[in-house]
Amino acid sequence: MKKILGIVLMPILGAALGGGTAVATNHFLGPPQAKAAETKPEPEPTSFVAAKEVLAPLVLNDGRLAGYFKFDIGLEVPAKDEAAITAKLPLLLHAINMRTYRTPLAAGADGMLPDLRRLRDVVREAAPEAFGKGVVRRVAITRAEPA
Numbered sequence: 001m002k003k004i005l006g007i008v009l010m011p012i013l014g015a016a017l018g019g020g021t022a023v024a025t026n027h028f029l030g031p032p033q034a035k036a037a038e039t040k041p042e043p044e045p046t047s048f049v050a051a052k053e054v055l056a057p058l059v060l061n062d063g064r065l066a067g068y069f070k071f072d073i074g075l076e077v078p079a080k081d082e083a084a085i086t087a088k089l090p091l092l093l094h095a096i097n098m099r100t101y102r103t104p105l106a107a108g109a110d111g112m113l114p115d116l117r118r119l120r121d122v123v124r125e126a127a128p129e130a131f132g133k134g135v136v137r138r139v140a141i142t143r144a145e146p147a
Contacts, residue, residue, distance in 0.1 A: 046137060048074040049085045054093060055147060056100040058114060063104070066111040071144040073123055076137045088130055095126035112146045119144065 051073045058066045075092075077085045099122045107115040120139050127136035 045079040046076050047079045047082050048076055048140070049082060049089070050074050050142075051089050051093065054096065056097060056105075056114075058106050058112065058146075059101060059104050060106045060111050061104045066106045068147040069105075069112075069114050069144060070147045071114065071119065072142045074140040074142055075123075075127065076140070077131075077135055081135060085131055085135065091130035092123075092126060095129045096123060099126055114144050116141050116144060 054071050054073065055068055056071070058069050060066050075085065100119075103118060103122055105114045105118050105122070107113050120141055123139045123141075124136070127139070128134075
């Protein structure tokens with residue numbers, strides 16, 4: 001009789017102990033509750049500010065001037081700061097120009113095409129100098145061509 005009772009009770013006790021462990025683990029280590037997701041603030045609206053016909057030097061890896069190129073950029077900024085950013089675009093153009101003559105941007109077989117990845121990095125580094133840290137969220141190069 002003891003054997004039969006042990007065979008019947010062991011799976012029941014095992015399931016109860018395993019289920020209790022699963023509930024406790026989920027409670028302490030599980031995903032955050034839905035309330036945390038509800039209190040998350042909505043992202044503020046953004047807009048793009050465009051800078052057209054930016055002229056910059058195209059420098060080879062050895063530091064020689066390969067030529068000049070023109071490019072257009074779009075900056076994703078908070079919508080409330082759009083007018084202030086547009087007014088400060090000349091400061092950004094100055095900061096870009098001060099970096100492009102030191103940064104080798106020439107790519108392609110003849111060195112007459114700009115390296116877009118490096119160009120985007122240059123604009124991303126120049127933006128805090130012109131507008132302040134954290135204002136520009138993304139940089140989009142919309143056109144680049146030799147001048």
